[in-house]
Amino acid sequence: MGGGRSRAALVKRAHESIAKGSKSFTVASWLFDKQTRDRSHLLYAWCRRCDDIADGQDHGGTLKLDASSAEDRVRAIRILTHRALDGQPTADIAFDALGQVASECGLTREMADDVIDGFALDAEGWRPRTEGDLxxxxxxxxxxxxxxxxxxxxxxxxxxxxxxxxxxxGLAFQLNNIARDISEDDAAGRCYIPEEWLAEYDIPPGELMKPAYRKQLVKIAQRLVRMAERHEAAARVGAAHLKFRQRWAVLAAANIYGAIGHEVVSQAELAWDHRVHTSAFDKLGHVAAAFKEAMAGSWEPQEMPEWTRGRLMVMARMAQPVADIPLTPLRDEDVRRKED
Known part of the structure; x- marks a missing residue:
């Protein structure tokens, strides 16, 4: 595992990747014990690299990928991922990092494929029609x-x-991110707001960011953030089953990402004039609040989320292509009636 690279080299590059790619997750991850922190960074490096390849970027900048199509890039991601999980070298340090952490923690091909299937949806130009699709x-x-x-x-x-x-x-994080990035996604030709929601708020397709629809857009953002809050509240309860430093880190991340959604809502119609973020001072406050909660425990949510992991996994499996029917002939012993 690790493509023949030393673990120390993989971890070093993973640290560099997360420091460049996500200030919010960097802050939370340094609350982990060293082993968990190193492993989380190895996993992040793979996630970041997959995202960059899928979008043709390098931590947000331009990545030269010749004339490859989006579908080809996702296919390459899947091939490299499977190779890494099989313990083979990939010539890409981020995928070798995945192979290393997978061997240590029991990450499976099915888990990785679930993530890659999201990149495949973007490559297809997919857009959600219903809340369930979202x-x-x-x-x-x-x-x-x-x-x-x-x-x-x-x-x-x-x-x-x-x-x-x-x-x-994870669902809470993504819902907050979608609320924050509506304008950026629209500029990139993407929309993660369900078509049924757009129809409900009388927003014509392709006109989401026009000034005339800002008030409706604020309501959509509020709806996304409310959903995120329900999933975040449920996640806080699960953190109780983790070790203290892990629990502290998870709660800090929940606070930081939750604050992003709350800031989008508080800025209302101005939320998409610039990218919403939390300051370093605010992050420290969220870390301190997480420490107190990690010590005292989290409140049970009044209402659990409607969209459960089991339900979403079923939807994901049902959306996959139908498996090919085996064409191997069946043996006919004891099927045909023997002649006397």
Whole structure:
């Protein structure tokens, strides 16, 4: 595993990747113990690299990928991922990092494929028609990552309740991100707002960011953030099953990403004139609040989310292509009646 590279080299590059790619997750991850932190960074490096290849970027900048199509790039991601999980070198340090952390934590091909299926949806130019479609997408690109991260933290595969809550945290993160990035996604030709919602708020297709519809857009953002809050509340309960430093880090991340959604709502019609973010000072406040909650415990939510991991996994499996029917001839012994 690790493509023949030393673990120290993989971890070093993973640290560099997360420091460049996500200030919010960097802050939360440094609350982990060293082993969990290193493993979480190895996993992040793969997620970041997959995202960059899928979008033709390098941590947000231009990435030269010749004339490859989006479908070809996703196919390459899947091939490299499977190769890494099989313990083979990939010539790409981020995929070798996945092979390393997968061997240590029991990450499976099915877990990785669930994440890659989200990139495949983007490559197809897919857009959600219903709320269920939106949540299935959120499961692929974030909920499934939450499950992998729980495994990195040592959660056993049969701890279904804890894995469900880890998925909830990923869903909350993604819903907040979608609310924040509506303008950026629109500029890139993408829209993650369900078509049924747009019809409900009388927003014509392709006109989401026009000034005339800003008030309706604020209501949509509020709806996304309310959904995120329900999943976040459920995730906080699951954190109780983690070790203290892991629990502290998870709650800090929940606070930081939750604050992004709240800031979008508070800025209302001005929320998409610039990219909403939390300051370093605010992040420290969220870390301190998470410490107190990690010590005292989290409140049970009054209402659990409608969209559960089990339900979303069923939707994801049902959306996959129908498996080919085996063409191997069946043996006919004892089927035909023997002649006397």
């Amino acid at each position: 949540m299935r997408y959120c499961y692929h690109v974030a909920g499934a990552v939450g499950v992998m991260m729980a495994k990195v933290m040592g959660v056993p595969g049969d701890a279904t309740e804890t894995l469900d809550r880890a998925c909830d945290l």
